[in-house]
Amino acid sequence: MKRSLLVPMIVILAVFFKAQAAPLWPWQNASMGEGAPAWATTDIAAGQIWYVDINAPKSAETGSHDQPFHRIAAALKVARPGDEIWLEPGVYHEQVRIRKPNITLRSSVLHQAKIEVPFNEKKIQQAIRIDFTAKGTRVIGLDISGGYYYAVSLHTKWKGGPHSGVSQVLLSQNLLHGSGRDLLKINPYVWQVLIERNQFYRSGQRDNSNAEAIDAVNASELWIQDNLIKGIATSGIYVKGGSHEVLIQRNLIRNVGLAGILAGFDTSPQFFNMTDNPNMYEARRVRIINNIVDGSQGAGIGAYSAEQVVVAHNTVLNSAIRYHAPIYFGLSFQDRELDAKRPPSKDISVYNNIFSSLRRDGTVLEVRYLEDDTLGGLSSLQGWPKANNNRYFSAFGPASFTDMRPHAKQRSSSLSEWMKWCACEADTQLIEVDLSYPNYMPQGADFQFTSKAESLAVDFYQNKRVSTTYVGAVIPN
Incomplete structure (x- = not known):
């Protein structure tokens, strides 16, 4: 499909x-x-x-409903494992550090208890810190803002024995916003974390060069689902540094400065677990399913030195505005250390997705390759993706599939050429994107397919898929 490059953006x-x-x-x-x-x-x-209750009359503070504490720190001091701390509506200007296990911090009225700290005072590195000793922490329904680096951070024991991170942490129905850099930081060796029904917005208030909504490094058993992520300085979600056993599903990600969702990225070698991950894959066994990414300056969904990744039934719109592609295979440099591995991604499954591109040259898929003076040839993908039944759309001219690797017969190809070379995408089509906004529901026969080997049981709204179903994250009512 051909479009003039002079067509105004509003028309596109x-x-x-x-x-x-x-x-x-x-x-x-x-x-x-x-x-x-x-x-x-x-x-x-x-x-x-x-x-x-920050607004309660001054009285004896027993922590009861009638004589509440005025500071969260006072409640944390007396709380025992299995207790809950309820915050009444108000603004709490204090940094919170949770050290004990099985403590719940809950807003008594959804989002009306606000933990607010500056984003430009270095001594206040995060609004809420969850220590490695605080297994079973739950943070529910709060409005959390500020932090020199992070709004919330999950921590690890680094000294005195094996590394061990906090586990079984639940972050549910919170607002995280206005941090100096990332909104949520998950440190190495943290495991078993559920991040669900939260809203993330306005990262990078102090430094917008490295400011994700969710940044997980060498963490495991992560569930990231049903979140709203919008207005992020760099990427919406990335899991890197060897993160593994990760499920990223049913998230709505809008208007990000770099990428929507990345399996892997670029991590310093000291953060990898070389015993468990000797080849230094940035991400392993990651499922990215039923997400909607709407508006990314770079990749909609990408893989960097990733292994065993499934990208299925996602809807990616208005992506690759400045660079990359809606589905993108990138390079990890890992600090350019000579003993780093920097493996190409492998065993990547990509099926039943919608990918639409605003990149000016029409690129809808890109596989990177680089000849480096020091490191030699660096490839972003080993072999070919296991891809099928996707729908691609380019707003600017014919859709182009870019493979920079030396064995590629030509750098950019049409869908038919790409299908021939990769021996994949047999049921894939080029389409005109026509979704019923605001529900992102596809309309028309081009989005339908008869389910064969692989189709998810439910969609973004958890509606059941049937034998004749739709590509993308949403099926029509």
Whole structure:
């Protein structure tokens, strides 16, 4: 399909959507979604409830409902494992550090308890810090802002024996925003974390060069689902440094400065677990399913030195505005250390997705390759992706599939050439993107297919898919 490069952007965007309206994010008033781990619940714990109210009259502070504490730190000091701390509506200008296990920090009224710290005071590195000793921490329904580096950070024991990170952490229904850099930092060796029904926005208030919504390094058993991520300085979600056993599903990601979702990226070698991951893959065994990415300056979804990644039933719109591609295979340099591995991605499955590109040269898929003076030839992909039944759209001219590797017969190819070379994409089509905004529902026969070997059981809204179903994250009502 050919389009003039002079077509105004407003006309091109009209191809994507039938109306201008705010997108529907259905999870704010919903219960915990399908796929959450068995250990996670938002139910009230069986222990004691301690009350904190910054606006209560000054009195004896016992932590009872009638005589609440005025500071969160006072409640944390007396709370025991299994207790809950309820924050009444108000603004709490204090840094919170959770050291004890099985403590729940909960807003008594959703989002009305606000933990607010500066983003430009270096001594206040995060608004909430969850120490490695705080297994079973739950943070529910808060408004959390600020932090020189992070709004929330999950920590690891680095000294005195094997590294061990905090585990079984639940972050549910929170607002995270206005941090100096990333909004949520998950440090190496942290494991079993559920991040669900949160809203992330306005990262990078102090430094917007490296400011993700969710940044996980060498973490494992992560569930990132049903979140709204918008207005992020760099990437929405990336899991890197050897992160593994990760499920990223049903997230709505809008308007990010780099990429929507990345399996892998670029990590310093000291953060890898060389015993478990000797080849230094940045991400392993990651499932990216039923997500919507709408508006990314770079990749919609990407893989960097990743192994065993499934990218299925995602809807990627308005992506690659400045560089990369809607589906992108990138290079990891790992500090250019000579003993780093920098492996190409391998065993990547890409099926039943919608990928639409705003890149000016029409690129919808890109495989990078680089000849480096020091490191030699660096390839982003080993072999070919296991790809099929995707739908590609380019707003600027014919869709182009770019493979920079030396064995590629030519750098950019048409879909038919790409299908021939990769022996994949047999049921893939080029289409005109026509989704019923704001629900991102595909319209028309081009989006339908008869389910064969692989199709997810439910869609973005957790509606059941049937034998004749649709590509992308959403099926029509």
